[in-house]
């Protein structure tokens with residue numbers, strides 16, 4: 001039968017399985033284009049042809065053509081007057097120097113996780129991470145691990161900054177004056193939240209090797225007067241006090257339920273009456289059937305952490321109640337963000 005004249009209901013086909021089977025190829029197209037800094041080089045020009053890309057990079061024309069075509073098929077490039085040009089998506093998020101540049105996360109994922117995900121079966125069988133060795137390192141956030149120390153903070157920033165924008169547009173921060181961002185990395189969330197809410201002052205709390213970098217980045221960005229940084233270990237030390245809201249985005253999924261409960265109790269102790277804890281995560285639905293982003297990221301917690309997991313809002317609500325929080329609210333994000341699909345806000349009575 002000719003497909004184009006077929007008018008009935010589509011029969012069941014294995015096509016969705018093909019997209020799953022070769023999903024890694026798509027990841028590699030994006031990472032390889034970034035390896036050549038393709039979108040930054042194309043930005044602000046009249047576009048590029050396969051022959052020009054080949055000449056610029058000293059590669060053959062065949063792979064240049066195949067790479068450009070694949071990028072175009074994915075919506076990363078368009079074609080104008082016979083030349084490949086950036087689309088809105090690549091121009092906004094894949095050009096170095098742009099505020100919401102996402103490329104550092106892509107590169108980190110490719111360098112650190114691609115091979116580790118090749119051993120997903122091993123992680124499933126052994127219940128152990130494949131990106132680091134729990135025999136020789138205490139946690140994945142080991143400053144001796146070069147990838148973690150050098151690449152991860154930049155990558156996390158690159159993923160977080162747009163998610164922070166989504167949070168800034170979705171939560172009314174009017175009630176809060178001083179925010180503590182626990183595990184706040186380079187201050188990505190603090191920066192966006194303060195930019196959108198001019199009355200807010202914030203502190204990044206993270207491991208000292210991360211806050212050193214955060215302080216430098218915040219000073220360079222001219223944010224040093226509204227955002228400061230405190231180095232510490234949230235398991236070994238008490239959390240700083242004097243804040244009316246504590247934020248934890250993509251922190252609890254790194255740890256076991258017991259460790260998460262410990263962190264929530266610490267937040268409760270650090271806050272005054274009426275204070276709020278805000279949790280941002282790629283939450284699972286309460287039925288445990290999705291969504292894809294959170295569920296597949298959950299397996300990344302298997303590959304990357306000793307005991308972490310993505311959890312549902314209902315699971316976090318139970319943990320928050322057990323830690324003494326009440327008046328727990330679910331907040332959806334106004335924008336589709338890469339690293340979290342909403343927040344939970346809970347209050348200390």
Ligand SMILES: C[S@@+](CC[C@H](N)C(=O)[O-])C[C@H]1O[C@@H](n2cnc3c(N)ncnc32)[C@H](O)[C@@H]1O
Pocket residue numbers: 141156157159160182183184185186188205206207210232233234235236248249250251254
């Ligand atoms: C997955 S990242 C999340 C970063 C940021 N909140 C975000 O959403 O992009 C986890 C953060 O927790 C920090 N962290 C890990 N263990 C810590 C500890 N024991 N004390 C303080 N911060 C820690 C890491 O350095 C890292 O910045």
